[in-house]
Amino acid sequence: xxxxxxxxxxxxxxxxxxxxxxxxxxxxxxxxxxxxxxxxxxxxxxxxxxxxxxxxxxxxxxxxxxxxxxxxxxxxxxxxxxxxxxxxxxxxxxxxxxxxxxxxxxxxxxxxxxxxxxxxxxxxxxxxxxxxxxxxxxxxxxxxxxxxxxxxxxxxxxxxxxxxxxxxxxxxxxxxxxxxxxxxxxxxxxxxxxxxxxxxxxxxxxxxxxxxxxxxxxxxxxxxxxxxxxxxxxxxxxxxxxxxxxxxxxxxxxxxxxxxxxxxxxxxxxxxxxxxxxxxxxxxxxxxxxxxxxxxxxxxxxxxxxxxxxxxxxxxxxxxxxxxxxxxxxxxxxxxxxxxxxxxxxxxxxxxxxxxxxxxxxxxxxxxxxxxxxxxxxxxxxxxxxxxxxxxxxxxxxxxxxxxxxxxx
Amino acid sequence: xxxxxxxxxxxxxxxxxxxxxxxxxxxxxxxxxxxxxxxxxxxxxxxxxxxxxxxxxxxxxxxxxxxxxxxxxxxxxxxxxxxxxxxxxxxxxxxxxxxxxxxxxxxxxxxxxxxxxxxxxxxxxxxxxxxxxxxxxxxxxxxxxxxxxxxxxxxxxxxxxxxxxxxxxxxxxxxxxxxxxxxxxxxxxxxxxxxxxxxxxxxxxxxxxxxxxxxxxxxxxxxxxxxxxxxxxxxxxxxxxxxxxx
Numbered sequence: 041x042x043x044x045x046x047x048x049x050x051x052x053x054x055x056x057x058x059x060x061x062x063x064x065x066x067x068x069x070x071x072x073x074x075x076x077x078x079x080x081x082x083x084x085x086x087x088x089x090x091x092x093x094x095x096x097x098x099x100x101x102x103x104x105x106x107x108x109x110x111x112x113x114x115x116x117x118x119x120x121x122x123x124x125x126x127x128x129x130x131x132x133x134x135x136x137x138x139x140x141x142x143x144x145x146x147x148x149x150x151x152x153x154x155x156x157x158x159x160x161x162x163x164x165x166x167x168x169x170x171x172x173x174x175x176x177x178x179x180x181x182x183x184x185x186x187x188x189x190x191x192x193x194x195x196x197x198x199x200x201x202x203x204x205x206x207x208x209x210x211x212x213x214x215x216x217x218x219x220x221x222x223x224x225x226x227x228x229x230x231x232x233x234x235x236x237x238x239x240x241x242x243x244x245x246x247x248x249x250x251x252x253x254x255x256x257x258x259x260x261x262x263x264x265x266x267x268x269x270x271x272x273x274x275x276x277x278x279x280x281x282x283x284x285x286x287x288x289x290x291x292x293x294x295x296x297x298x299x300x301x302x303x304x305x306x307x308x309x310x311x312x313x314x315x316x317x318x319x320x321x322x323x324x325x326x327x328x329x330x331x332x333x334x335x336x337x338x339x340x341x342x343x344x345x346x347x348x349x350x351x352x353x354x355x356x357x358x359x360x361x362x363x364x365x366x367x368x369x370x371x372x373x374x375x376x377x378x379x380x381x382x383x384x385x386x387x388x389x390x391x392x393x394x395x396x397x398x399x400x401x402x403x404x405x406x407x408x409x410x411x412x413x414x415x416x417x418x419x420x421x422x423x424x425x426x427x428x429x430x431x432x433x434x435x436x437x438x439x440x441x442x443x444x445x446x447x448x449x
Numbered sequence: 450x451x452x453x454x455x456x457x458x459x460x461x462x463x464x465x466x467x468x469x470x471x472x473x474x475x476x477x478x479x480x481x482x483x484x485x486x487x488x489x490x491x492x493x494x495x496x497x498x499x500x501x502x503x504x505x506x507x508x509x510x511x512x513x514x515x516x517x518x519x520x521x522x523x524x525x526x527x528x529x530x531x532x533x534x535x536x537x538x539x540x541x542x543x544x545x546x547x548x549x550x551x552x553x554x555x556x557x558x559x560x561x562x563x564x565x566x567x568x569x570x571x572x573x574x575x576x577x578x579x580x581x582x583x584x585x586x587x588x589x590x591x592x593x594x595x596x597x598x599x600x601x602x603x604x605x606x607x608x609x610x611x612x613x614x615x616x617x618x619x620x621x622x623x624x625x626x627x628x629x630x631x632x633x634x635x636x637x638x639x640x641x642x643x644x645x646x647x648x649x650x651x652x653x654x655x656x657x658x659x660x661x662x663x664x665x666x667x668x669x670x671x672x673x674x675x676x677x678x679x680x681x682x683x684x685x686x687x688x689x690x691x692x693x694x695x
Contacts, residue, residue, distance in 0.1 A: 044560060055548055359544045362505065363605070364533020364561035366526040442505050446544065 042376065049377035052349070060381065063345045066338025067385030067422055068392060073331035074418045075393025075410070080400060081324025082409035088317045091232075098273040099171070100283060102126070102290070104265075105303035121303040123264040124248075126293060130271060131167075133289055136282040138274045141167035142266040143248060146256040150244060151216040152204040159200050160243045161217060163251025163266075171270040179211050179226030182247050190249040194222040197241035198230045215244075220254045222246060279308055328414075332421070338385070339425035346378050346433035357437050358445025371438040378430020379423060386422030390415055452516055452612050452644050453479040453502060459510035460497050471497040473667045474511065479613075479646065484639045484677065486655035487648045489664030496617075498664065499648050503536055503615050504528045516612040533562050537606025541618035543598040545590040545605075551577060552586040555604045562609060576604040580634060596627035603634060613644040620654055626687050632657045633680035657683075 053060045104121045127142035144163045149156055162168075166184045169175065176195065186193055194215060201210050210224045231240040248266070252258045259265045273282045283306055294303055350357070357370055365373075394410060401408040460472040472494045479485055489495040500506040501513065504520055507528070513521045516535055523531065532538075537558075545554045556573040564572075577586055580600040590598050599619060606614050616635070620628035636657060639645050647658060655661055656678045663671035 051548070355542075355544060356546055359540075359546070360557070360561070361529065362503070362532060362538050362544075363558040364529050364609075366529045366561070368526070369561060443500050446505075446540065 042372070045373045045376040046380065048373055049380045052353075052377060053381060059345060063341050063381055064385035064388065066341035067335065067382050067425070068338075068389040070331065070335025070338040071386050071389025071418045071422050072392035072396055073334050074328055074421070075390060075414055076396040076400060076408075077327035077331040078324060078414040078418075079393075079397035079408040079410050080406065081320065081327050082411050082414070083401070083407035084320040085317060085324060086409050087407055088320050091316075098275065098277070098279060099173075099308075100271040100273060100279070100286065101307040102130075102269040102271065102286065103305040103307060104267060105301075105305060121294065122266060122269060122290070123262060124266055125264055126290060127266070127269045129293060130269065130286055130289060134282065134285045136273050136277045136285065138272045139167045139171050140269055140271045141165050141171040142269050143168055144251055144256055144267040146251075148218050148255060150200070150204065152213065155204050157200060157203040159197075159203075161251060161255055162243055162245050163248040163256060164245050165248050168245070168270060171272045173272075174231060175229050176226045177229040178209075179224075181226060182245060186247040187249050190253055191247060192220065192222045192250055192254070193225045193247065195226040195228055195245040196224055197228050197243040197245075199239055199242040200244055201227055217244065217246070218255055283308065335418075335421060335425060339382070339429040342378055342381055342426060343429035343433060345381075346374060346430055347436070349377070350374065350433050350437040353437075354440065354445045354448040357440050358442050358448065361440070361442035362446060367438040370440075371434045374434035374437050375427065375430050378434065379426035382422045382426030382430075383419075386419050389422065390419060393418070450517060451478040451514070452481050452483075453477070453646070454514045455501075455511060456513075457511035458498075458501060458508050458513055458521075460494075460501060460506070461509040470667050472501070472508075475669050476511075477662065477669065477672070479644065481644050482639070482642050483644055483660055484636070484658045485646045485660045485662060486658035487646060487662050487664065488650060488652070488655050489670075490650065492666075493664040494667040495648055495664045497667075499615060499617060499646070502613075502646060503538060504532045529561075533558055534609060535612040537609065537611035537614045539599070539602050539606050539614060539616040539619045541621040543590070543595075543602045543622070545598055545601055547591065548589055550587045550589060551582060551593065551601045551604075554590070554601055555608050557605060558609045572608055573604075576608045577601070579607065579638075580604045594627075595623050596630060599623065599627075599631055600634065603631075603638075607638070607643075613646060614638070616645065616647045618648055618650075620649070620651075626684070628654065629680050629683050629687060633684060636677070636680050 102122055122142075124142045127140045131137055131140040142165060146161050147158060148161045149158050164182055165187050166182055169181045179195070182193065182195065185191070194217070196204070196210055204210065204215065205213070210227060213224050214221050215224060216222070228241070228243075228245070233239060246255065252263075271282075271286065273279060287302065287306060290304055291302065296303065360370060360373075393415075397408045397410055400406055455475055455477050458472060458475040458477075459470070462469040462471055475498060487495050487499060497506075501508050502515075504515065504523075505528075507523075508521050511521065512519060515531065518531070520528065520531055546557070552570070552573050555576055556569040559569040559572060574583070574586065577583055580603050582597060582600050582604065585593060585597065585601075590601070593601065603614075603619075606616075614635075619635075620631055623631065632654065635645055635647070645658075647654070649655055656675075657680055659677045660674050661671065662669060
């Protein structure tokens with residue numbers, strides 16, 4: 041019976057081709073708009089997610105806390121309270137931690153030939169590259185031997201390399217940092233801007249031991265102290281739980297009493313970007329909601345045409361009733377017609393939406409992501425609209441009085 | 450046993466505060482194989498009577514047995530099933546589905562009877578042949594003459610092997626010769642045992658029936674039997690058309 045209803049529906053849709061096409065257009069545009077808009081939103085989301093990846097989505101940074109000298113509180117990192125030993129203790133004792141890399145940072149004037157450039161000098165260990173998800177593009181990273189032997193080797197960030205060497209190959213060249221000669225052994229891959237706009241590629245990495253001895257100097261209070269520890273949490277582990285455990289460990293190691301504040305700072309960088317991700321998600325929903333309005337308008341178009349069709353075919357309905365069609369048969373017939381209309385429109389709309397999404401990414405160079413779930417959703421929504429807006433006209437048809445319907449002019 | 454039996458059948462319409470008695474206390478019995486003409490001026494109640502006989506409407510009073518089944522108090526959907534199984538309709542305006550082949554038009558009642566498509570096709574073809582249109586099964590109504598369209602409609606009415614054929618002014622839209630041809634077809638079917646009830650306001654047409662029911666003011670005024678005219682004989686006396694309708 042349903043198959044029969046489908047055949048009847050297709051025939052009656054074929055009779056009025058232009059009207060059918062125009063009615064479908066509403067659904068087509070609606071479905072296409074939903075798919076294209078959701079893909080634009082998903083593209084924005086994917087970009088944010090990628091930024092989080094580049095930052096190290098599971099990165100926690102420990103910074104030295106503020107000092108309090110006779111009631112004058114100095115800023116973050118003004119006191120060097122965390123040490124290399126804290127870093128190895130975290131790596132050793134917190135099972136959620138994959139790697140913990142201590143580092144110290146300072147600024148220095150760097151000279152190569154007749155060019156000079158002021159940049160950030162970061163003293164790092166071999167673990168730093170893994171902790172920050174920061175691969176070396178050319179050459180080699182800082183190795184454990186470099187840290188042990190305090191060798192004078194340096195890796196350049198992309199920005200630093202450009203300012204000192206231009207297009208020339210920096211590998212093997214000698215640069216001077218605070219008049220100390222360093223051999224360039226590697227070029228870091230591009231990291232881009234951090235989420236707060238800082239150029240992360242304007243940096244030189246050197247072994248931590250060398251940095252302390254030759255460039256940044258050693259803290260008077262504690263020779264083992266460092267500026268920060270970059271901690272990478274194992275994939276899919278709970279960041280909040282890891283933070284709690286690290287905080288507890290550091291408080292214990294620093295012998296802090298319960299009434300004392302932390303003498304260090306914990307930073308979870310992904311939080312900032314998660315907020316961005318949230319907002320781009322909201323944007324996706326908003327775009328989808330706006331697009332859904334056009335789908336709704338398309339549905340009203342279907343209802344309109346179905347009402348016209350029921351009126352036009354009153355005699356046909358009367359005849360079908362006279363020869364034995366029950367109310368249910370008539371209802372099915374018109375409902376199937378409305379759903380067929382919206383589903384064919386939906387399929388074409390999906391094709392248009394995919395095409396539109398590709399066109400947006402090609403022409404506007406705006407990244408789009410086609411989510412299969414959005415396609416399935418739009419299709420289901422189109423079917424639901426066919427049923428919802430087809431029901432009233434179909435019910436109206438099924439309730440016609442056969443005598444009146446047969447006499448209808 | 451009578452095919453159609455009514456007992457004090459009545460139908461009232463309520464128009465605001467007024468009640469119109471469209472039909473009052475009709476008791477009629479129609480035996481299998483009768484050819485009955487229902488006559489009367491407009492407003493006489495003959496259309497109301499036919500609607501009740503056709504199970505398109507329910508009576509306000511009285512009882513109605515169709516082929517032994519009491520159908521006066523059935524629900525809408527039950528009536529649809531009865532119409533499908535027991536009644537074949539022929540209308541003045543033919544009421545064929547446009548843009549649909551003659552064969553598919555004939556098959557239509559079977560569609561709602563849950564008959565398999567193979568059997569539908571087979572029975573549809575047989576009925577088209579019975580009305581002399583076997584070679585027109587793929588023609589659409591717009592490609593057929595009025596007489597041919599009415600034959601398709603008669604084939605459709607026959608396809609479910611109904612207990613009775615109800616024909617409402619079946620010749621109202623046809624010229625004289627074609628009308629007589631349709632009547633000849635109905636007479637032939639009647640001689641094969643089919644019960645036919647035909648509504649007309651033309652006495653000429655009613656003369657081809659063997660029994661006449663005349664309605665006036667909602668009541669049955671006359672119920673008489675007469676020797677019917679033979680439509681085949683009548684055709685011989687009519688001038689030949691340029692092209693006889695096959």
